[in-house]
Amino acid sequence: MMRLVARGVARFALLMLAVSFLTFLLVGSSPIDPVQANVGQAAYATMSPERREQLAERWDADTPIVERYLSWLGDAVQGDLGESLRFNEPVVEVVGERFASSALLLAASWVIAGAVGLVLGVASGALRDSWLDRLVRGYCYVLSATPTFWLALIALMVFAVYLGWFPLGFSVPIGSTGAVPLATRLYHMVLPALVLSLTGIANVALHTREKTIDVLGSDYVRFARSRGEGLRSIVFRHGLRNLVFPALTLQFSQVSEIVGGSILVEQVFSYPGLGQAAVTAGLGGDAPLLVGIALATAALVFLGNAIANLLYGAVDPRLGSRVREEVR
Numbered sequence: 001m002m003r004l005v006a007r008g009v010a011r012f013a014l015l016m017l018a019v020s021f022l023t024f025l026l027v028g029s030s031p032i033d034p035v036q037a038n039v040g041q042a043a044y045a046t047m048s049p050e051r052r053e054q055l056a057e058r059w060d061a062d063t064p065i066v067e068r069y070l071s072w073l074g075d076a077v078q079g080d081l082g083e084s085l086r087f088n089e090p091v092v093e094v095v096g097e098r099f100a101s102s103a104l105l106l107a108a109s110w111v112i113a114g115a116v117g118l119v120l121g122v123a124s125g126a127l128r129d130s131w132l133d134r135l136v137r138g139y140c141y142v143l144s145a146t147p148t149f150w151l152a153l154i155a156l157m158v159f160a161v162y163l164g165w166f167p168l169g170f171s172v173p174i175g176s177t178g179a180v181p182l183a184t185r186l187y188h189m190v191l192p193a194l195v196l197s198l199t200g201i202a203n204v205a206l207h208t209r210e211k212t213i214d215v216l217g218s219d220y221v222r223f224a225r226s227r228g229e230g231l232r233s234i235v236f237r238h239g240l241r242n243l244v245f246p247a248l249t250l251q252f253s254q255v256s257e258i259v260g261g262s263i264l265v266e267q268v269f270s271y272p273g274l275g276q277a278a279v280t281a282g283l284g285g286d287a288p289l290l291v292g293i294a295l296a297t298a299a300l301v302f303l304g305n306a307i308a309n310l311l312y313g314a315v316d317p318r319l320g321s322r323v324r325e326e327v328r
Contacts, residue, residue, distance in 0.1 A: 028065030034285030082288035102273030113200030121208025152268035169270035255304035
């Protein structure tokens with residue numbers, strides 16, 4: 001167990017190192033001038049050369065990217081991720097505040113995608129070639145090929161503009177000050193969460209459908225049918241038990257897709273979360289904030305995969321013993 005934990009910690013450290021370096025490299029390779037992007041083209045054109053140099057020094061615009069990274073890495077090891085140049089606040093505080101806003105949205109979308117996708121996939125596989133199966137497959141194929149931001153725009157126009165069922169965006173009403181009731185926050189979150197979960201539902205449903213067909217075509221299911229068991233009994237008594245493992249695999253693999261899709265969804269709905277902050281940091285060349293967000297999202301995906309590995313051993317003891325043998 002100690003060796004397993006040590007390997008996990010080493011992988012996590014290497015992942016954080018690789019993500020931070022690649023993010024710095026991408027920011028340094030970007031053609032965006034952080035000074036001009038943040039002060040505006042008109043103000044930059046009328047600015048004196050001395051003022052431009054001062055701002056470039058503050059934004060480290062003229063510092064080589066490797067030197068900037070090594071300086072940042074030395075502070076990051078001590079727990080200091082730097083200061084966001086766009087928000088004029090420590091990166092840790094900005095990421096923590098935005099993650100608190102996105103956490104409920106991500107969790108709701110993740111749960112909806114897994115639960116609804118599992119139900120649709122099992123129903124579609126159990127009723128293969130029926131009208132329900134064709135309907136579910138058509139839904140999944142269409143949504144899998146549809147960009148998330150386009151779905152968000154359509155949902156915003158239909159349900160927020162035309163029907164007026166949901167607010168136009170934001171996590172709280174415009175102009176709100178002080179504490180906002182949880183019910184109001186949930187009301188503002190409903191539409192973004194549903195849109196964010198749609199493509200995830202399609203992926204889980206299609207994979208679960210194929211696994212359900214394989215399970216229902218196995219020998220022990222044929223034997224159960226020969227004893228006179230009905231389809232419902234076979235699905236609940238034999239099928240679901242053997243779908244737990246692939247369902248866990250699919251559910252935790254959805255973490256990265258949910259996090260990636262939240263960037264576009266939050267931008268469309270003006271939802272003040274990690275996704276919107278990442279877009280703001282990228283367009284403004286705010287390397288410290290962009291690195292902090294990249295590290296937070298990478299840690300979230302790594303945690304999901306780690307939990308999945310632990311659950312694998314609980315679901316199938318053979319996998320737990322295999323992992324222990326590999327560590328030895």
